[in-house]
Amino acid sequence: MNPEAPSLIFNIMRFATHDGPGIRTTIFFKGCPLACTWCHNPESQSFRPDILYFPDRCRHCGDCVAACPEHAIEERGGVLYTAGTCRRCGHCLDFCMAEARQMAGRPYTAAELLREVERDLIFFEESGGGVTLSGGEPLSRPRFVSALLLGCRERGIATAIETCGFAHPDVFLQVAPLAGLVLFDLKLMDPVKHQRHTGVANHTILRNLKALAGLRHPIKVRIPVVPGVNDSARDVDEFAAFLAPLGAPVELLPYHAIGAEKYRRLHRIYELKDTPEPSAADLAQFRGRLAHAGVNVTLRGST
Ligand code: SF4
Ligand code: SF4
Numbered sequence: 001m002n003p004e005a006p007s008l009i010f011n012i013m014r015f016a017t018h019d020g021p022g023i024r025t026t027i028f029f030k031g032c033p034l035a036c037t038w039c040h041n042p043e044s045q046s047f048r049p050d051i052l053y054f055p056d057r058c059r060h061c062g063d064c065v066a067a068c069p070e071h072a073i074e075e076r077g078g079v080l081y082t083a084g085t086c087r088r089c090g091h092c093l094d095f096c097m098a099e100a101r102q103m104a105g106r107p108y109t110a111a112e113l114l115r116e117v118e119r120d121l122i123f124f125e126e127s128g129g130g131v132t133l134s135g136g137e138p139l140s141r142p143r144f145v146s147a148l149l150l151g152c153r154e155r156g157i158a159t160a161i162e163t164c165g166f167a168h169p170d171v172f173l174q175v176a177p178l179a180g181l182v183l184f185d186l187k188l189m190d191p192v193k194h195q196r197h198t199g200v201a202n203h204t205i206l207r208n209l210k211a212l213a214g215l216r217h218p219i220k221v222r223i224p225v226v227p228g229v230n231d232s233a234r235d236v237d238e239f240a241a242f243l244a245p246l247g248a249p250v251e252l253l254p255y256h257a258i259g260a261e262k263y264r265r266l267h268r269i270y271e272l273k274d275t276p277e278p279s280a281a282d283l284a285q286f287r288g289r290l291a292h293a294g295v296n297v298t299l300r301g302s303t
Contacts, residue, residue, distance in 0.1 A: 009030060026133075048088060051104075184220070191203065225254050
Protein backbone atom coordinates (compact mmCIF):
# COMPACT_ATOMS: atom_id res chain seq x y z
CA MET A 1 0.00 0.00 0.00
CA ASN A 2 1.28 3.45 -0.93
CA PRO A 3 2.48 5.30 2.22
CA GLU A 4 1.51 8.58 0.53
CA ALA A 5 -2.13 7.44 0.39
CA PRO A 6 -4.23 8.87 3.21
CA SER A 7 -5.27 6.79 6.19
CA LEU A 8 -8.54 7.12 8.08
CA ILE A 9 -8.10 8.75 11.49
CA PHE A 10 -11.01 9.02 13.90
CA ASN A 11 -9.44 11.24 16.55
CA ILE A 12 -6.34 13.23 17.39
CA MET A 13 -6.17 13.73 21.14
CA ARG A 14 -3.83 16.38 22.46
CA PHE A 15 -2.52 16.52 26.05
CA ALA A 16 -3.09 12.80 26.63
CA THR A 17 -1.31 11.43 29.69
CA HIS A 18 -2.10 7.70 29.71
CA ASP A 19 -0.51 6.55 26.45
CA GLY A 20 3.17 6.77 27.33
CA PRO A 21 5.45 9.10 29.31
CA GLY A 22 4.85 12.86 29.54
CA ILE A 23 2.30 14.78 27.51
CA ARG A 24 1.24 12.90 24.39
CA THR A 25 -0.56 13.61 21.17
CA THR A 26 -2.42 10.40 20.45
CA ILE A 27 -3.48 9.60 16.90
CA PHE A 28 -6.33 7.10 16.63
CA PHE A 29 -6.39 5.03 13.43
CA LYS A 30 -9.75 3.81 12.24
CA GLY A 31 -10.10 0.10 11.56
CA CYS A 32 -9.22 -2.91 13.67
CA PRO A 33 -8.99 -6.64 12.89
CA LEU A 34 -10.43 -7.35 16.35
CA ALA A 35 -13.88 -6.51 17.70
CA CYS A 36 -13.57 -6.82 21.48
CA THR A 37 -16.88 -7.17 23.29
CA TRP A 38 -15.82 -4.50 25.83
CA CYS A 39 -14.39 -2.05 23.24
CA HIS A 40 -15.09 1.50 24.43
CA ASN A 41 -14.37 2.97 20.99
CA PRO A 42 -16.71 0.99 18.71
CA GLU A 43 -16.38 3.74 16.09
CA SER A 44 -12.74 2.64 15.77
CA GLN A 45 -13.54 -0.86 14.51
CA SER A 46 -14.72 -0.38 10.94
CA PHE A 47 -12.18 0.49 8.23
CA ARG A 48 -14.84 2.77 6.70
CA PRO A 49 -16.12 6.09 8.04
CA ASP A 50 -19.13 5.77 10.36
CA ILE A 51 -22.13 8.06 10.76
CA LEU A 52 -22.76 8.74 14.45
CA TYR A 53 -26.26 9.80 15.50
CA PHE A 54 -26.83 11.65 18.81
CA PRO A 55 -30.56 11.12 19.61
CA ASP A 56 -30.49 13.53 22.56
CA ARG A 57 -29.49 16.41 20.25
CA CYS A 58 -31.91 15.61 17.43
CA ARG A 59 -34.80 18.10 16.97
CA HIS A 60 -36.58 15.83 14.47
CA CYS A 61 -36.70 18.59 11.90
CA GLY A 62 -36.32 16.04 9.07
CA ASP A 63 -33.78 18.16 7.16
CA CYS A 64 -31.25 15.33 6.95
CA VAL A 65 -33.91 12.90 5.72
CA ALA A 66 -34.84 15.26 2.89
CA ALA A 67 -31.20 16.04 2.06
CA CYS A 68 -29.90 12.48 1.70
CA PRO A 69 -29.49 11.71 -2.02
CA GLU A 70 -29.60 7.98 -1.26
CA HIS A 71 -32.82 8.14 0.80
CA ALA A 72 -30.84 6.25 3.43
CA ILE A 73 -32.25 7.96 6.55
CA GLU A 74 -35.47 6.74 8.04
CA GLU A 75 -37.29 7.70 11.26
CA ARG A 76 -38.77 4.85 13.27
CA GLY A 77 -40.25 5.31 16.72
CA GLY A 78 -38.70 8.75 17.14
CA VAL A 79 -35.19 7.54 16.25
CA LEU A 80 -33.34 8.09 12.98
CA TYR A 81 -31.76 5.03 11.38
CA THR A 82 -29.18 5.08 8.60
CA ALA A 83 -29.52 2.25 6.08
CA GLY A 84 -26.72 0.22 4.55
CA THR A 85 -27.19 2.18 1.32
CA CYS A 86 -25.47 5.17 2.99
CA ARG A 87 -22.28 5.92 1.07
CA ARG A 88 -20.78 8.16 3.77
CA CYS A 89 -20.86 11.25 1.58
CA GLY A 90 -21.44 13.47 4.62
CA HIS A 91 -24.09 15.55 2.82
CA CYS A 92 -26.64 15.15 5.65
CA LEU A 93 -24.16 16.55 8.19
CA ASP A 94 -24.25 19.92 6.45
CA PHE A 95 -28.01 20.11 6.96
CA CYS A 96 -28.06 19.26 10.66
CA MET A 97 -27.89 22.50 12.61
CA ALA A 98 -28.15 20.55 15.88
CA GLU A 99 -24.94 18.61 15.13
CA ALA A 100 -26.87 15.43 15.86
CA ARG A 101 -25.09 13.67 12.99
CA GLN A 102 -21.32 13.36 12.87
CA MET A 103 -18.81 11.47 10.78
CA ALA A 104 -16.21 9.28 12.52
CA GLY A 105 -13.14 8.93 10.33
CA ARG A 106 -11.31 11.53 8.27
CA PRO A 107 -8.52 10.79 5.80
CA TYR A 108 -5.08 12.22 6.61
CA THR A 109 -1.78 11.80 4.81
CA ALA A 110 1.33 11.09 6.88
CA ALA A 111 2.61 14.57 5.97
CA GLU A 112 -0.59 16.15 7.34
CA LEU A 113 -0.29 14.21 10.58
CA LEU A 114 3.35 15.23 10.96
CA ARG A 115 2.31 18.88 10.59
CA GLU A 116 -0.34 18.31 13.27
CA VAL A 117 2.08 16.83 15.79
CA GLU A 118 4.81 19.39 15.12
CA ARG A 119 2.48 21.97 16.69
CA ASP A 120 2.92 20.17 20.03
CA LEU A 121 6.72 19.96 20.00
CA ILE A 122 7.10 22.38 22.88
CA PHE A 123 4.88 20.25 25.14
CA PHE A 124 6.81 17.11 24.24
CA GLU A 125 10.12 18.79 25.03
CA GLU A 126 8.95 20.17 28.37
CA SER A 127 7.28 16.97 29.58
CA GLY A 128 9.37 14.21 28.03
CA GLY A 129 6.31 13.23 26.01
CA GLY A 130 5.71 12.53 22.35
CA VAL A 131 3.35 10.96 19.87
CA THR A 132 1.37 7.75 20.40
CA LEU A 133 -0.22 5.85 17.53
CA SER A 134 -3.36 4.10 18.68
CA GLY A 135 -6.62 2.89 17.23
CA GLY A 136 -8.21 0.82 15.98
CA GLU A 137 -5.05 -1.00 15.06
CA PRO A 138 -2.25 1.15 13.61
CA LEU A 139 -0.37 -1.90 12.33
CA SER A 140 -3.20 -2.50 9.88
CA ARG A 141 -1.50 0.30 7.88
CA PRO A 142 2.16 -0.78 8.24
CA ARG A 143 3.74 1.32 5.47
CA PHE A 144 1.85 4.43 6.46
CA VAL A 145 2.75 3.90 10.12
CA SER A 146 6.41 3.28 9.25
CA ALA A 147 6.52 6.57 7.36
CA LEU A 148 4.90 8.37 10.27
CA LEU A 149 7.21 6.89 12.90
CA LEU A 150 10.30 7.65 10.82
CA GLY A 151 9.01 11.18 10.19
CA CYS A 152 8.67 11.70 13.94
CA ARG A 153 12.16 10.33 14.48
CA GLU A 154 13.60 12.80 11.95
CA ARG A 155 11.94 15.62 13.90
CA GLY A 156 13.27 14.40 17.25
CA ILE A 157 9.80 13.41 18.46
CA ALA A 158 9.59 10.38 20.76
CA THR A 159 7.00 7.78 19.76
CA ALA A 160 4.90 4.97 21.16
CA ILE A 161 2.55 2.59 19.41
CA GLU A 162 -0.45 0.91 20.99
CA THR A 163 -1.18 -2.43 19.36
CA CYS A 164 -3.21 -5.57 19.88
CA GLY A 165 -0.34 -7.47 18.25
CA PHE A 166 -2.52 -9.03 15.57
CA ALA A 167 -0.31 -8.59 12.51
CA HIS A 168 1.80 -10.81 10.30
CA PRO A 169 4.94 -11.59 12.35
CA ASP A 170 7.27 -10.17 9.66
CA VAL A 171 5.27 -6.93 9.55
CA PHE A 172 5.01 -6.75 13.31
CA LEU A 173 8.74 -7.13 13.94
CA GLN A 174 9.61 -4.72 11.16
CA VAL A 175 7.25 -1.89 12.14
CA ALA A 176 6.48 -2.04 15.88
CA PRO A 177 10.14 -1.54 16.95
CA LEU A 178 10.27 1.71 14.95
CA ALA A 179 8.34 3.19 17.88
CA GLY A 180 10.37 3.95 20.99
CA LEU A 181 7.82 2.19 23.20
CA VAL A 182 5.32 -0.54 22.36
CA LEU A 183 2.12 -0.54 24.42
CA PHE A 184 0.95 -4.11 23.87
CA ASP A 185 -2.71 -4.74 24.70
CA LEU A 186 -3.06 -8.35 25.82
CA LYS A 187 -6.68 -9.43 26.23
CA LEU A 188 -6.91 -13.12 27.09
CA MET A 189 -4.69 -16.20 27.16
CA ASP A 190 -7.41 -18.81 26.55
CA PRO A 191 -7.64 -19.15 22.74
CA VAL A 192 -11.33 -20.14 22.78
CA LYS A 193 -12.32 -17.19 24.97
CA HIS A 194 -10.08 -14.91 22.93
CA GLN A 195 -11.87 -15.95 19.75
CA ARG A 196 -15.25 -15.52 21.44
CA HIS A 197 -14.54 -12.03 22.83
CA THR A 198 -12.36 -10.50 20.11
CA GLY A 199 -13.31 -12.38 16.96
CA VAL A 200 -9.80 -13.76 16.31
CA ALA A 201 -7.49 -16.45 17.71
CA ASN A 202 -4.51 -15.33 19.80
CA HIS A 203 -1.66 -17.54 18.53
CA THR A 204 -0.12 -14.83 16.34
CA ILE A 205 -0.56 -12.22 19.07
CA LEU A 206 1.28 -14.29 21.68
CA ARG A 207 4.00 -15.20 19.21
CA ASN A 208 4.54 -11.53 18.34
CA LEU A 209 4.71 -10.42 21.96
CA LYS A 210 7.23 -13.13 22.79
CA ALA A 211 9.38 -12.24 19.78
CA LEU A 212 9.34 -8.52 20.61
CA ALA A 213 10.29 -9.20 24.22
CA GLY A 214 13.17 -11.31 22.90
CA LEU A 215 14.51 -8.21 21.12
CA ARG A 216 14.65 -6.39 24.49
CA HIS A 217 12.65 -3.58 22.92
CA PRO A 218 10.86 -1.31 25.45
CA ILE A 219 7.38 -2.76 25.97
CA LYS A 220 4.54 -2.16 28.37
CA VAL A 221 1.90 -4.89 28.36
CA ARG A 222 -1.58 -3.61 29.14
CA ILE A 223 -4.37 -5.92 30.27
CA PRO A 224 -7.97 -4.70 30.40
CA VAL A 225 -9.54 -6.26 33.50
CA VAL A 226 -13.07 -7.20 32.43
CA PRO A 227 -15.22 -8.97 35.04
CA GLY A 228 -16.55 -12.29 33.85
CA VAL A 229 -14.34 -12.20 30.75
CA ASN A 230 -10.67 -12.43 31.79
CA ASP A 231 -10.54 -12.10 35.59
CA SER A 232 -10.94 -15.66 36.87
CA ALA A 233 -8.11 -17.19 38.92
CA ARG A 234 -7.37 -19.43 35.96
CA ASP A 235 -7.20 -16.45 33.57
CA VAL A 236 -4.80 -14.62 35.89
CA ASP A 237 -2.59 -17.67 36.36
CA GLU A 238 -2.39 -18.10 32.58
CA PHE A 239 -1.37 -14.45 32.19
CA ALA A 240 1.25 -14.93 34.90
CA ALA A 241 2.73 -18.08 33.38
CA PHE A 242 3.17 -16.34 30.03
CA LEU A 243 4.27 -12.91 31.24
CA ALA A 244 6.63 -13.64 34.13
CA PRO A 245 9.39 -15.09 31.89
CA LEU A 246 9.11 -12.14 29.47
CA GLY A 247 10.05 -9.61 32.15
CA ALA A 248 8.06 -6.76 30.55
CA PRO A 249 6.20 -4.38 32.88
CA VAL A 250 2.44 -4.89 32.97
CA GLU A 251 -0.31 -2.34 33.60
CA LEU A 252 -3.86 -3.35 34.52
CA LEU A 253 -6.62 -1.22 33.00
CA PRO A 254 -9.91 -1.54 34.92
CA TYR A 255 -12.93 -2.02 32.66
CA HIS A 256 -15.27 0.99 32.35
CA ALA A 257 -18.66 1.01 30.67
CA ILE A 258 -17.93 4.43 29.17
CA GLY A 259 -18.42 3.19 25.62
CA ALA A 260 -22.02 2.01 26.07
CA GLU A 261 -23.55 5.24 24.76
CA LYS A 262 -21.39 5.10 21.63
CA TYR A 263 -22.94 1.78 20.63
CA ARG A 264 -26.34 3.46 20.70
CA ARG A 265 -25.06 6.22 18.40
CA LEU A 266 -23.98 3.52 15.93
CA HIS A 267 -27.25 1.56 16.35
CA ARG A 268 -25.27 -1.37 17.71
CA ILE A 269 -25.93 -3.67 20.64
CA TYR A 270 -23.49 -3.39 23.56
CA GLU A 271 -23.03 -6.97 24.63
CA LEU A 272 -21.50 -6.17 28.03
CA LYS A 273 -24.18 -3.69 29.11
CA ASP A 274 -24.77 -5.58 32.39
CA THR A 275 -21.09 -6.09 33.20
CA PRO A 276 -20.09 -4.27 36.42
CA GLU A 277 -16.85 -2.37 36.76
CA PRO A 278 -14.27 -4.35 38.79
CA SER A 279 -14.16 -3.59 42.51
CA ALA A 280 -11.00 -2.34 44.21
CA ALA A 281 -10.76 -5.68 46.03
CA ASP A 282 -10.99 -7.67 42.78
CA LEU A 283 -8.33 -5.51 41.16
CA ALA A 284 -6.04 -5.89 44.17
CA GLN A 285 -6.48 -9.65 44.00
CA PHE A 286 -5.73 -9.72 40.25
CA ARG A 287 -2.64 -7.59 40.75
CA GLY A 288 -1.46 -9.54 43.81
CA ARG A 289 -1.74 -12.86 42.00
CA LEU A 290 0.37 -11.60 39.11
CA ALA A 291 2.94 -9.98 41.41
CA HIS A 292 3.20 -13.16 43.45
CA ALA A 293 4.13 -15.01 40.25
CA GLY A 294 6.96 -12.54 39.60
CA VAL A 295 5.24 -10.13 37.19
CA ASN A 296 6.18 -6.43 37.51
CA VAL A 297 2.60 -5.15 37.59
CA THR A 298 0.92 -1.81 38.27
CA LEU A 299 -2.70 -0.78 38.32
CA ARG A 300 -3.77 2.32 36.40
CA GLY A 301 -4.80 5.02 38.82
CA SER A 302 -2.84 3.66 41.79
CA THR A 303 0.80 3.55 42.80
S1 SF4 B 1 -23.75 10.32 4.61
FE1 SF4 B 1 -24.69 10.74 2.59
S2 SF4 B 1 -25.64 8.79 1.99
FE2 SF4 B 1 -25.20 8.64 4.18
S3 SF4 B 1 -27.08 9.27 5.21
FE3 SF4 B 1 -25.80 11.12 5.01
S4 SF4 B 1 -26.42 12.07 3.08
FE4 SF4 B 1 -27.22 9.96 3.07
S1 SF4 C 1 -31.15 17.27 10.60
FE1 SF4 C 1 -30.30 16.81 12.64
S2 SF4 C 1 -31.83 17.58 14.08
FE2 SF4 C 1 -32.85 17.41 12.07
S3 SF4 C 1 -33.75 15.34 12.05
FE3 SF4 C 1 -31.74 15.16 11.11
S4 SF4 C 1 -30.40 14.58 12.84
FE4 SF4 C 1 -32.27 15.39 13.74
